[in-house]
Amino acid sequence: MSTVRRCFTLLSLVAAASALGQTPAPRVWRYLPLDQIVPANVAPNGRYMIQSVAGTTRVWDLSTLSVIRETPSRWEYPAALSFDGQNFIGSIGGTPEIRRVSDFSLVSNLSANWGAFGMSYAPDGSIWAGSNRFDGTTGTLIGPTPFSVYGSYNFGRNGKTVGHTVLEGHTQYPAFYNLTSGQAFRYANGTAGALVARGDVAVSAIRKINVFDDPIHLLIAQRTTNGAEIWRFQTGKFQLDNLVPLGPDRILLQVGVFSQQSGHSENRWHIVLNANTGQVISRNQAPGDFNANIEARPDIYEAILSESGTGLRRYRITYNASGDLVRTTWLPPVVDLSTAYLFRATNRGVSVGQQRKGVVIERGSTDSFFHTFGPSNIGEIAPDGRSFYDSTRGLIDTRTGSLLAKPTTINYSPILLPDGRHLFNKRMFRVQSGQLVPFGPQVPDYVGYSPDGTRTLHLAGSVYTVRDDAGAVVGSFERVIPDTDQWFGAYLRGDQVVIQRSLKVGNAYRLAFEYWRLLPEGGAELKRTVNQPSDSSSFFVFGPGGRTSFYRKSGLIATGKNIAEIRRTSDGKVIATFEDTDSYAPDLASSWSPDGSTIYLLRKDGSIVGHEVPAFLDEIRAARLDSTTSTGRILLTRSALAGGTLVELTSSSTKATVPATVLVPGGKSEVSFAIETMPVTATTRVNIKATLKGESFTIPLDLLP
Structure with a gap:
């Protein structure tokens, strides 16, 4: 794909x-591309689909799998497209509306006092809702419908019939209603089992109740001029799992041999029937022995089957025009993103974890999925996306699902650092021979780590400590946050620590960012404080x-x-x-x-x-090394792209020369450059300027005699 x-x-x-x-x-x-799901709310011509979800309404062209129109969603139920795909029915606050697909403009309001749920376009362009018919253009009431149904009306593709039921005595039977003659034709002798109707093609599965040894009989009914023709198809001693209409003229069933021991069907098969004749077109062993929900396309011979209750196992089956099975494609599991509790950008893409279904899925730059089933307590995803930690199973390879290291005795998840280390409960761990092995000293509470993971930041009381990849102290300093302020967090990069806090000034809030730089001799220096409105x-x-x-x-x-x-x-x-x-x-x-x-x-x-x-300048530094040499450093707001980021340099004096440009290497966020200085007889200040994207930063450098 x-x-x-x-x-x-x-x-x-x-x-x-x-x-x-x-x-x-x-x-x-x-997250679930259109080829991974079965389109719903499809126009009868099979080309257009309307979708409304979480504040957005989109119109898709199914022939190109692309969105052709999108707008903020006002409609609770954009539930039906007209037969020609030109208009759709939607509602806001219970008021139904007819709108154009082309620009979402209002055509008219419907003179009804309920929402669009259950409204259907009839083949003649009118709208059926509840027990009333409306003009499909003006929205005015035409009159009552011949009968009423709860939900949407099921119009036949031939434009002549609609699904119906007839009442004989105290029993309702499935039937077709002829829109021309006004007559209903009952087509089944009972209501037991599953029923799938499409207006002029219907299927009813009939079996004696609670008698599993009795063969299942499928009744396929096709509406004719003389009533309803019925074909009987006996599946044998099979348990019917599910059946749905497939494409314009077929029916797809999943059946299996019923097992008294397990209480459900096993050894499942897919059977495709001709909906017009009842003829068996194909039989194929079902991949994966699980009871499946089936969603089938109304326009082509494709269906997606997903494991009932979990959706973790899914596959798409595709048939050709002759009825032969041409392709079975396993699909990623379905994850309800509203319950996703882990969302981690990695250097390969984005990983999403969901605890209830125990699945980790990655979307990468190559647009591929990696997923693992079965973890029951996912706690952390590694920054590189290649592993995640499950406290019941241990460290798991995201791609293969194999165990990389057994879990520790600690019952909560570690911090997975970019350099491969793990931080559990104030101890560092490495993966060695399939085990998480502790090393280094015990450390204070973890606060954060540098982008490359080689340094970590810890806080004990009011003392911040920076440690290297062996757990040794690189530097520390104390910063007491006033009781009137709120501490939000601290961030580490190289020798710099950024502390974020918030304070209330009157009725307004202000964010304060403090920039601390670790000193070689120990401690740290507050370089500046930046205030931002909040x-x-x-x-x-x-x-x-x-x-x-x-x-x-x-x-x-x-x-x-x-x-x-x-x-x-x-x-x-x-x-x-x-x-x-x-x-x-x-x-x-x-x-x-x-x-x-x-x-x-x-x-x-x-x-x-x-x-x-894009990368922008963040800081320029300059420091004197000796009487003839100084050094400068450029820091960017992010890592440079492949090929690097070129920064222009200038000096205000010939007493200190710098290269015309310096390249920050790809994947790096800073680079050093040499400053050649000339002897001076008196203290001389030189300004070194760096320029990127038309923006310049300047740093003074004092030359001493």
Whole structure:
């Protein structure tokens, strides 16, 4: 399956704020792409589908598997498309509306006092709802329907019949209703078993109740001019699991041999019938011996079968026009993203974990899924996405499901660091010979780690401690947060620690970011404090090392736009603004990629949107080494892309020369450069300037005689 089918860039991303350049269009991953599900709310011509979920309404072209129209959703039930796919029925606040698919403009309101649930387009273009018929264009009441049903009416594809039931005595029997003659034709002798009707093709499974040795008889009825013709098909001593209409003229059944020992059917088969003659077209052994829910396409001979109750095992079966099974494709499991409790951007993609079903799924840049079934208590996903920890099973390989290391005796999940170490309960662990082996000293409470994972930050009381990959102390300092302030977190990158706190000034909130730099001789120096305004309901997610923050302004989703800012933490400046209309659904979770290049948003509608953030200057440093040599360092807000990021350098004096450019290597966020100095007779200040994307940072360097 090509990436085009799964990755859609639906609508453009508005230009980045300020003169710092434009941001790339967002990457959009449909968590369950259209080829992984069975389309619902499909127009009778089989080409268009309307979908409304979590604040967004989309119209899909099924021939290209692409979205052709999208808008903020006002409609609770965009439940039906007209036969020609031009209009649809929707409702807001219980008021039904007819709207155009082309631009979602209002055609008319329906003179009804209930929502769109149960409304159906008839072949003649009218709308049937409850016990009334309405004009499909004006929405005015035409008159009563011949009969009423709860839910949607089931019109036949031939445009002449509709599914119905007839009452004889105290028993209801399935029947067809002829729209021309006004007559109903009963087609089955009983109501036991499953019933599938499509207006002019119906199936009823008849069996003596609670007598499993009795053969199942399937009745296939085709509406004719003289009534209902009935064919009887005997499946033998099979247990019927499920049956559905398949394509325009077939019926798909799953049956199995009933086992008295297990109490359910086994050795399952798929049987395809001709809905017009009752003829058996094909029989095939069902892959995976499980009772399946079946969702079939109304326009082509494809169906998706998923394990009842879990959805963890799923496959798609495809038949050709002759009825031969041509393809069986196993599909990823279904995960309800509204209950997903782990959402982790990795250096390979995005991993999503759900505890109830015990599954970890990864969407990667190659657009492939890796999934593992069976874990019962997923606690943490590694930053590289290659493993996750389950406290009952241990460290698991995401791709293969194999056990990498047995669990520790600690009954909660570790911190999985980018360099492969694990932090449990104030101890470091490594994987050795299938075991998690402790090493190094006991450490204080964990606060965070550097983007590369080689350093960790700990807090004991008011003392911050930075430790290396062996657990040894690199530096420490004390910072007491006043009782009037609220401590939010601390972030580590190299020799710099960023502390975030919030304080209330009057009726307003202010965020304070403190930049501390570890000193070689010990302790740390507070380099600067940056204050930013804060809405108490704002949504902040900080990038690796705390260099950038994703800021979602509250209250804007209701306007039909998701507006967010990327701020540079060091000065609070907005370096990018996103106004995307790919999805109007609220965010469930968000996560930065380990290199800080992308902020991923998990939306309630099941989509994952990735906004790439370009690299900007974050800091320039300069330090004198001796009388003729000094050194400088450039730090970016994120790691450079493959090929590197080129930064221009200039000096204000010939007494200190710098290279014209310096390249930050791909995958790195900083680089050092040499500054050659000339002898001076008096203290001389030289300004070293770095420029990227038209923005410049300057640092003074004092030359001494």
